[in-house]
Amino acid sequence: MTSISRRNLFKAGVVGLAGSTLFEAPAFSSAGVRPLLTHGVQSGDATSDSAIVWGRADRPARLWVQASRRPDLRGARVIRGPIVTPDTDFTGKVRLRNLPSDSKIYYRVRAESLDRPGLFGSSVNGSLSTAPVHRGDVRFVWTGDVVGQGWGIDPAYGGLALFESMRRRRPDFLLHSGDTVYADGPLVESVTLPDGRIWHNVVTEEKSKVAETLKEYRGQYAYNLLDENYKRFAAEVAQINQWDDHEVRNNWYPGQILDDVRYTEKSIDVLAARAHQAYHEWTPIPSASGPVYRKISHGPLLDLFILDMRTFKDPNDGNTYADPKRGMLGAEQREWLIRGLRESRATWKIIANDLPLGLVVPDGATAQEGVAQGDNGAPKGRELEFAQVLQSAHRHGVTGIVFLTADVHYTAAQHYDPSRASVQDFTPFWEFVSGPAHAGAFGPNVLDGTFGPETVFVHAPPVANTSPAGGYQHFGEVEIDGHSGDLTVNLRDRDGVSLWSTKLKNHH
Numbered sequence: 001m002t003s004i005s006r007r008n009l010f011k012a013g014v015v016g017l018a019g020s021t022l023f024e025a026p027a028f029s030s031a032g033v034r035p036l037l038t039h040g041v042q043s044g045d046a047t048s049d050s051a052i053v054w055g056r057a058d059r060p061a062r063l064w065v066q067a068s069r070r071p072d073l074r075g076a077r078v079i080r081g082p083i084v085t086p087d088t089d090f091t092g093k094v095r096l097r098n099l100p101s102d103s104k105i106y107y108r109v110r111a112e113s114l115d116r117p118g119l120f121g122s123s124v125n126g127s128l129s130t131a132p133v134h135r136g137d138v139r140f141v142w143t144g145d146v147v148g149q150g151w152g153i154d155p156a157y158g159g160l161a162l163f164e165s166m167r168r169r170r171p172d173f174l175l176h177s178g179d180t181v182y183a184d185g186p187l188v189e190s191v192t193l194p195d196g197r198i199w200h201n202v203v204t205e206e207k208s209k210v211a212e213t214l215k216e217y218r219g220q221y222a223y224n225l226l227d228e229n230y231k232r233f234a235a236e237v238a239q240i241n242q243w244d245d246h247e248v249r250n251n252w253y254p255g256q257i258l259d260d261v262r263y264t265e266k267s268i269d270v271l272a273a274r275a276h277q278a279y280h281e282w283t284p285i286p287s288a289s290g291p292v293y294r295k296i297s298h299g300p301l302l303d304l305f306i307l308d309m310r311t312f313k314d315p316n317d318g319n320t321y322a323d324p325k326r327g328m329l330g331a332e333q334r335e336w337l338i339r340g341l342r343e344s345r346a347t348w349k350i351i352a353n354d355l356p357l358g359l360v361v362p363d364g365a366t367a368q369e370g371v372a373q374g375d376n377g378a379p380k381g382r383e384l385e386f387a388q389v390l391q392s393a394h395r396h397g398v399t400g401i402v403f404l405t406a407d408v409h410y411t412a413a414q415h416y417d418p419s420r421a422s423v424q425d426f427t428p429f430w431e432f433v434s435g436p437a438h439a440g441a442f443g444p445n446v447l448d449g450t451f452g453p454e455t456v457f458v459h460a461p462p463v464a465n466t467s468p469a470g471g472y473q474h475f476g477e478v479e480i481d482g483h484s485g486d487l488t489v490n491l492r493d494r495d496g497v498s499l500w501s502t503k504l505k506n507h508h
Contacts (some may be wrong), residue, residue, distance in 0.1 A: 030201030044284025144406025178244025
């Protein structure tokens with residue numbers, strides 16, 4: 001990374017000069033015509049040898065990235081990025097390749113004028129950590145649910161303060177478990193809290209109504225990056241993003257026709273297509289041409305399976321059918337997960353499920369939003385496909401499965417055991433719940449006994465939709481010891497204080 005020959009430049013797909021020479025503006029430049037980055041920088045999906053770097057310019061421009069193992073970026077690799085245009089809302093991504101594993105990578109992003117080549121705006125710096133290929137410590141955080149239930153950015157209450165608490169933990173990456181934005185959650189300028197204090201939201205045009213147009217969906221992501229805590233965190237910690245419902249609309253599923261007076265566009269498929277485009281433009285996720293579900297490995301100790309429980313979801317009904325072909329994952333994703341668990345040699349196989357497995361999440365009076373439906377008997381409905389996943393893993397001797405989720409706006413630890421279940425042939429496992437990151441707090445939800453869950457810890461508010469000012473905002477932290485292989489989970493509050501912890505021993 002710090003010493004690059006001409007041959008290696010071409011091998012790595014790098015164009016330009018090493019070091020900072022490329023970014024030196026000519027003497028005739030005028031600050032008023034320099035293209036600027038508008039919303040900081042982000043990185044995502046960092047593997048052992050690659051990562052994605054994201055930026056957004058204020059006009060058509062070309063993005064350039066420098067990357068190095070040195071904080072001062074001396075001898076940095078220089079990568080020519082894409083030309084950004086209104087077609088992508090001036091956002092662009094650069095995939096860094098041939099990175100060293102298990103390393104801190106420092107990067108710098110600038111935008112180059114198309115009208116005056118060689119003229120650059122000011123740079124924005126970031127950093128990320130690549131995954132190990134050998135046995136070593138791993139630490140990451142997870143949470144979900146950002147700017148929900150009308151609770152936006154109020155600087156007087158610390159803004160999106162939980163992101164600063166996560167940054168201080170120095171994680172290798174963030175697993176964002178969905179509801180990265182609330183496209184269906186308009187903000188008003190002020191909300192009166194129960195004790196009479198006033199919550200003052202920062203409000204933008206796009207956040208003042210439910211998102212329907214592509215511009216409005218894009219504005220959801222732009223809003224979150226107005227917060228300095230969020231922006232600082234995004235610049236220092238790589239993300240692994242998955243999406244849930246509020247990126248489109250509450251409790252959505254393909255084919256749904258809305259009965260909601262707030263929407264002039266009633267087809268959820270039309271709205272989801274716009275939301276999908278904005279999501280891929282504004283988050284450091286791989287190209288929109290690939291599936292949202294994917295696996296990322298972190299050496300011999302961790303394989304992370306990121307699920308997509310929205311794109312292939314069946315309609316929300318009573319969820320008591322007997323058709324194993326229906327469900328949330330779809331046949332292709334379900335077989336991918338079954339095969340991936342069976343073939344994984346990692347000590348821990350973490351399944352990132354954006355909807356919890358054993359918690360009942362209703363959608364109105366008679367329909368179900370989640371996997372469970374409140375019947376403690378044999379698997380029905382969407383439980384059938386997860387029974388298939390768990391039973392296949394058990395038959396093939398797969399161990400070390402852990403589920404991580406958010407969605408329900410409280411934090412909890414739930415242990416699943418066949419001795420308490422109506423399903424017998426699966427290996428006991430844990431599901432850990434965290435969130436919200438910055439939204440109304442709720443819970444706890446009712447447990448469904450089909451897979452034998454037991455709540456070991458829960459931290460939920462006494463009143464529904466408790467504001468971020470009232471506490472009950474959460475993130476979780478996973479630490480895997482590189483020597484022993486043991487996995488420790490801490491469930492933390494908004495300030496980073498551990499509310500509960502457990503250590504899972506390595507029996508691999």
